[in-house]
Amino acid sequence: MKSATVVDNLDQPVKRGRRFPLKWKWALGAAFGIFIVFSIFSILLFNRLTAIMMDQEKTNLHDTMTLVVERLVNQSKPLTYDTVLPYLRPDLATDSDQVPKVDQNAKQNIYTDSIIVKLAREDVSVSIYNPKGQRVYASRKVPTKFKRLNHVSVMKEQIGQAAGFVGRRPIHSRTTGKIIGYVQVTTQLGTLKHDQHQLLLAFYGLAILAFVVSGIVGYVLASYFLKPIQLMTDTIDVINVQPQAAKRIPMTRGNDEFSDLTQLFNDMLDRMQRYIEQQEEFVEDVSHELRTPVAIIEGHLTMLNRWGKDDPEILNESIGASLQEITRMKSLVQEMLDLSRAEQVEVHYPNATTDVKAVTNQVFNNFKLIHPEFTFTLDDDLREATLVKIFHDHFEQILIILMDNAVKYSQKRQEVHLSISRSERNVEIAVQDFGEGISEEDLKRVFNRFYRVDKARSRDKGGNGLGLSIAQRLVDSYHGSISVDSVLGNGTSFRMLFPVYHPEATEETTPTEQTPTE
Template identity: 55%
Template structure:
């Protein structure tokens, strides 16, 4: 028993896929490009931010070192231990003696003692300078400092986080230039206010630029995708129209662009043209079969009705009806076989694209075969070619074309039983000619001899066993391999049929042979079809039996 859920799944399954939300390829392209730009920009932004902040942090550390060095240089001139009275006039001269209440920026003493380097070092809001005496007691502070001081024997600069403080702390002993003894200590702290402010500004700038880059790339990508994918919309519209009307002659319009999509459009049009040819061939095949089989079927039906009424009681009428019916049956069998040959000849480009044939050998073989089969005819071969020549054609197909031409020459050579063949080379083509001296063809009929079921003299052609398909098969086979077949004829003087095929050079022949080997290796062996286009004699014999 099938459950209810399975029934619902079977009923709704196909519609579920259709009801899924459609996500346009243009949006996929735009969002994909935007995401790619975001990732690339993020990587570069991180590298830039890291490099820039590294430079800033090095500058802040260097500033701490420089400040310590400036203070050491100013205070190391003392020989005795540092105290408030000795340090304050140097590091804060505006509070001393006669200078009290005066503008320190115009003070001569400020100009002499508080020079540019120490002014820069002590005037930064993020920097605090503290001086300690030899015992570690604070005797000077440029501003409040929350970092505890420990006496040190050498200069140190470290990164420290304590409470709200996050910056550099530098400690160093102050030694007298003369005695080389420690007379005090200096501590410099840098809260990195400028560093953090600049880093935040840089991060905001990079974020804004990143968003602009992402949105701009998304918009530009969508616009580019819209224009680049317009051929796909044309192809889709063509497919929908052909699905609605298979016989439509609608094709993808030619694009001025020269890229993969234009190549796709060309290939798609070629495929549609090929499909159209196959459909027309199928329709033509059905129409031809219906038309050509109507007469033999009517003949057989007439004889069967005659026998059914009264002819079966008359031995002579019975024998005549059976003989006529068998002849029409054989004619139908021959007709169907030739029509299948023609149908397969029209699909040569699908199955035999890489076949190579030695022309000289094949021409001599067919020539000798006809000499043996028709000893009452005189066959002549003009062959001045000294070396083997190769063309791109399936061997059985070229053999079939030659058999068709020679067979026609034999059929229509009544009075003068003489047939000439010639084999010659041009600069790029090989030419094979078959000449008879029979009835000939009028100029009006020469344009139609390659049409299906066309016969110059229908009664005589039918008596000779022809259905009017041989030359159609020959023409289709030759043209499938980029060759040409032509005719020259005069009534009462015979006809000349010429075949021209492109010659292969050694490089082209080797390439085709290698491709043919690969294709044969991929394909599993299939039984041959009983036709003259690569016949399987064993099957023909079995069918005759």
């Protein structure tokens, strides 16, 4: 067995160990299955046909005996060769006067006489015996023994080297009622054996043909039905060589289990690739953002190491600046972790639900308490608890991010408006401020990571440019939508939509009792 090896070239197939392909297993399995079924059917059919042919031979034997008796029953004296021949073989009678009138036509046309036709068969022999058991006529010499019987008998006996049927019957005179002779008819089964042999050859040929055809059909069907698996294998080979490859399994036209499996497999590859990209982006973003505070801390430490240790003023300034950068680094790392987790909520929080009305009111009251200098307005159009499928802490985090941004950029007109409403399918939450606003150019990139509308002022306010990105990822992960409208100098409005969740009547779990799935 050769071990499997993976090549670096995506155009070359992956080499695997020797194996017996599933297509051949399927084809041979179908062929053997159909062959066995066909064999059983053939055996039953052969036995039935054989029984029918045996019954037909018996019927022919009975008919022959009946016909012979009907020809000879009108005589009153014991049968002799001279009295039998005109009735059974009128074509051989030398004296036309001896041939009965009913058989005159038979003498003229031997091919229409029923008795001549039956006696002409090679496997049929008719023997006539007188009352003493002496044979007076035989159409053919057959090695069978005579048995005197007073009733009709048909038995299977050995006739020479082959088996056959022997029929015996007494002949009663129609005029006197006495026995004037006996008829013995033998039917050899050579023709039957020949027919059986031909039938077996036909069955053998059909069985071989069925095996071959079923194998070919099974192979073709296996190739067709297993094509998605082969495509899946090829895709896995490519992904193993290059995890970031965009190759996916082509969707099949049929609406079956393979199409469902293909869809699930492609979705899994998409999620895996998305997680890899998120990891790479996370590393790149963190390394980029940490470069500046690390450089600042390194500069202060280098200065202290050279000559600043003896100057208390420079020492305190460097330590304070370093601690400030470390605090910002901690905040940045925490926000990056929140962003990474926001992209995996479908794994950790698949069944969490939240009451939008309760959480929105809670966040509204908290901001009123924290920022008493601001005027906060809440328009709550929800008359009852309204559930959406989102983890409680994540919904609260989204609202805090939007409210915190509204407070940061509303220093001139310190007013924030919060509203919640619902339609038949969705809940809408809007946060509006009346601050600086966002230009049309910046509005397109406001949800990008580390993007700041005014980098200098945003850094002074403690922002890292990740809040809105975290909010968007959370909203998207819970199948919601978020949009922003802004007029430069007049304020900004963020709107979110979440599908309303309608629990079944039997569910009694409260939203705040939901716990994440680890």
